Amino acid sequence: MGDKGTATRERILEVALQLFQHKGFGGTSISDILDSAGIKKGTLYFHFTSKDEIGFTVLKRASSELSAFLDSVLVGDTPLAKLDSYFIGILESQRRLKFVGGCIFGNAALEMSDSNALYADYIGQVFEQWIETLRSIVAAAQSSGDIRGDIPAEALARHIVATTEGAIMLARIHKHEHSLNLCFTSLRQMLAPVRTK
Amino acid sequence: MGDKGTATRERILEVALQLFQHKGFGGTSISDILDSAGIKKGTLYFHFTSKDEIGFTVLKRASSELSAFLDSVLVGDTPLAKLDSYFIGILESQRRLKFVGGCIFGNAALEMSDSNALYADYIGQVFEQWIETLRSIVAAAQSSGDIRGDIPAEALARHIVATTEGAIMLARIHKHEHSLNLCFTSLRQMLAPVRTK
Numbered sequence: 001m002g003d004k005g006t007a008t009r010e011r012i013l014e015v016a017l018q019l020f021q022h023k024g025f026g027g028t029s030i031s032d033i034l035d036s037a038g039i040k041k042g043t044l045y046f047h048f049t050s051k052d053e054i055g056f057t058v059l060k061r062a063s064s065e066l067s068a069f070l071d072s073v074l075v076g077d078t079p080l081a082k083l084d085s086y087f088i089g090i091l092e093s094q095r096r097l098k099f100v101g102g103c104i105f106g107n108a109a110l111e112m113s114d115s116n117a118l119y120a121d122y123i124g125q126v127f128e129q130w131i132e133t134l135r136s137i138v139a140a141a142q143s144s145g146d147i148r149g150d151i152p153a154e155a156l157a158r159h160i161v162a163t164t165e166g167a168i169m170l171a172r173i174h175k176h177e178h179s180l181n182l183c184f185t186s187l188r189q190m191l192a193p194v195r196t197k
Numbered sequence: 198m199g200d201k202g203t204a205t206r207e208r209i210l211e212v213a214l215q216l217f218q219h220k221g222f223g224g225t226s227i228s229d230i231l232d233s234a235g236i237k238k239g240t241l242y243f244h245f246t247s248k249d250e251i252g253f254t255v256l257k258r259a260s261s262e263l264s265a266f267l268d269s270v271l272v273g274d275t276p277l278a279k280l281d282s283y284f285i286g287i288l289e290s291q292r293r294l295k296f297v298g299g300c301i302f303g304n305a306a307l308e309m310s311d312s313n314a315l316y317a318d319y320i321g322q323v324f325e326q327w328i329e330t331l332r333s334i335v336a337a338a339q340s341s342g343d344i345r346g347d348i349p350a351e352a353l354a355r356h357i358v359a360t361t362e363g364a365i366m367l368a369r370i371h372k373h374e375h376s377l378n379l380c381f382t383s384l385r386q387m388l389a390p391v392r393t394k
Contacts, residue, residue, distance in 0.1 A: 026224025100311050110307045113369045114297050124370045155379040162380045166359030172310045173321045182352040183359045194391035
């Protein structure tokens with residue numbers, strides 16, 4: 001494919017991502033994509049055979065971007081420093097987005113978990129990978145005594161991802177970081193090593 | 198309105214709720230509602246002037262049902278018993294739904310937070326009411342020393358709602374209660390009174 005073809009393919013995927021984020025996958029038609037990209041139907045079908053092919057391509061790219069994002073924020077000298085950097089990274093990424101768009105996987109999950117088993121399966125794998133990435137860091141932080149060891153690492157990792165998704169959603173409704181701040185601050189405090197009274 | 202008219206109105210709202218939950222608000226057309234309800238366009242427009250009027254009526258009913266649900270599960274001899282009953286109640290309600298449909302407010306929030314300020318405002322109020330209901334119980338449980346007092350009640354309440362929404366979403370993707378179980382078990386344990394090491 002020449003440079004022009006590659007650029008057109010990119011443009012279709014960028015426009016589709018924006019539309020899916022703002023109108024949902026079901027709410028976005030091929031016509032919407034054509035209008036927003038300013039291209040003709042034949043040009044789109046030269047690059048993609050269906051809306052599903054566009055949908056999966058957008059999700060696969062978003063999955064690669066999520067992995068790269070997690071690699072970029074899960075940094076620090078200790079496992080706990082990596083978790084702290086994760087909380088800051090999520091908050092900053094939502095701030096940059098001005099609390100618009102939320103998490104594409106959360107959006108896709110809520111829209112398609114019941115109606116499209118192929119998408120649900122793919123989205124489920126993305127979340128399990130995210131949880132597994134955090135689980136290994138949580139387990140290391142538990143081993144070094146930096147976070148509480150009385151709750152299994154998998155439960156804590158799953159809890160962190162669930163709270164992340166729920167807090168992004170609340171921040172998005174209000175277009176304000178208040179919910180993300182309070183949820184992450186309380187979660188961070190709850191991860192501290194403790195002795196039951 | 199006669200019994201028949203009332204029944205038709207009910208039928209439209211029930212069908213619309215099912216469609217919004219499974220296909221999203223944007224993905225549901227008036228035609229979808231007509232087909233599923235087995236009625237003619239004129240009949241629908243006798244009861245509702247627009248899809249938005251149907252949407253808001255569905256959300257207002259769901260809001261009343263959420264209040265009634267919270268009243269029914271936030272029961273117990275102590276504030277902590279009420280919170281325990283809340284976690285069980287959410288899990289059981291999702292089990293009854295076989296992890297299909299999720300939370301209508303979570304779904305609507307993710308679909309419409311960016312695109313429809315009127316809906317976003319309404320949904321935001323529903324979540325703030327939910328958080329406030331939990332905040333007052335959390336504060337009472339803190340006063341009685343049954344849960345940790347080192348994190349503000351509002352932060353804990355917001356955290357509980359965010360985790361509830363995120364865990365319902367994960368359970369819905371996998372059609373399994375694993376995520377709800379682990380998130381609520383860890384959250385419950387993290388609420389216990391603690392002394393920092």
